[in-house]
Amino acid sequence: MLMWNLHFLVIGTNEIILETLVRVITSVDHWTAHSCNELESMFEYLKQHEVNVLLLSSGLEDEVERKIKTIVPFLYPETAVIAHYGGGSGLLRNEVLSVFPDAIANQNS
Amino acid sequence: MNRKEFLKKGLFGTGMFAATATLGNILNNDNDEIKKPEVLGFNHIPNTDSKIMENTILHKAHTRGHANHGWLKSYHTFSFANYHNPERMHFGVLRVLNDDTVDPGMGFGTHPHDNMEIISIPLEGDLEHKDSMGNTTVIKSGDVQVMSAGTGIFHSEYNKNKDQRVKFLQIWLYPNKRNVQPRYDQITLNVAERKNKFQQILSPNTDDEGVWIHQDAWFHIGKFDNEVTSQYQLKKKGNGVYVFVISGSASVENQLLETRDGFGIWDTDAFTITANAENTEILLMEVPMTL
Known part of the structure; x- marks a missing residue:
């Protein structure tokens, strides 16, 4: 059973993959998500909301990813930045658990 | 106003990029599933049953999820x-090694x-693939299919047959570059060329044998008679090899492996494999140990 409330902000340029990730995230009890596709709206959202996980989806330029990985941990140390791989449900849960290992109890049940 | 608040208020327009330059590289992303530049594979339980060296890991088939x-x-x-x-x-x-059977x-x-x-890598039956690039194909035993997902690809996979299950291995490797152009490829291999030797099925090179991918990885498959010994020479310094016994039984150096066991070995230039049963089929996955 998932124990933690986690709010995700997903950034990427592929709308269908963003929708998929939001759907996968919100299918988990106590997990909520919002998506955006560019830096300005990402930072605007971070200013106004408490975000636990900033998930880097696909399509971002290398320089944009680098800036996010550099700036966000400094300005929002409470927000974990996770570069997502795979595009769907296969790795997402494990990526989150690698950062929040105590977020789930009985995760393999 | 402290420095952090100043940066927060100046995030838009040129303010953010000025902030980037100011911060330099002193901050790292510590939250990726992959933490570079550590050697990956560090998080495995040491293999206390190994007689070879410290740098091996054994995954018995029954311990898989x-x-x-x-x-x-x-x-x-x-x-x-x-x-x-x-x-x-x-x-x-090497992030995913799934051993799938579909009704x-x-x-x-x-x-x-x-x-x-x-x-x-299909092992048995026929797997039908359709993707967003317009490919509609069927792969079967002896074929290898590769997708570089890159910026995004959509596909479906079905067992084409109504009266036979399909078995296949699905393997995911982290790419050496994010957000590449998506691509699809498949090849049919001459399985006779893997009799008592390793046949290359994948490499990083577009003009080499097998399919190619965006990673410095080489895959080989061999099918061996009992007691046949082969040596595998690693292609790239720093790589490791994950040995997966598809069927039969084999020994890597002195480590006994049974069907569907996995065995990782790194910090070596070469190792020997001996089949312990007729028609032992082995998949070797040589991969970088760091991203």
């Missing part, structure tokens, strides 16, 4: 979907992938 979805039975060598084992996350850039006529509906090199 298992998911039974009715129409799909899957064994996960590494953490995947609802199977999470912090000590089974990856071997180098007749069933399969995976259209779903997306991104930023992953995905290799499918």
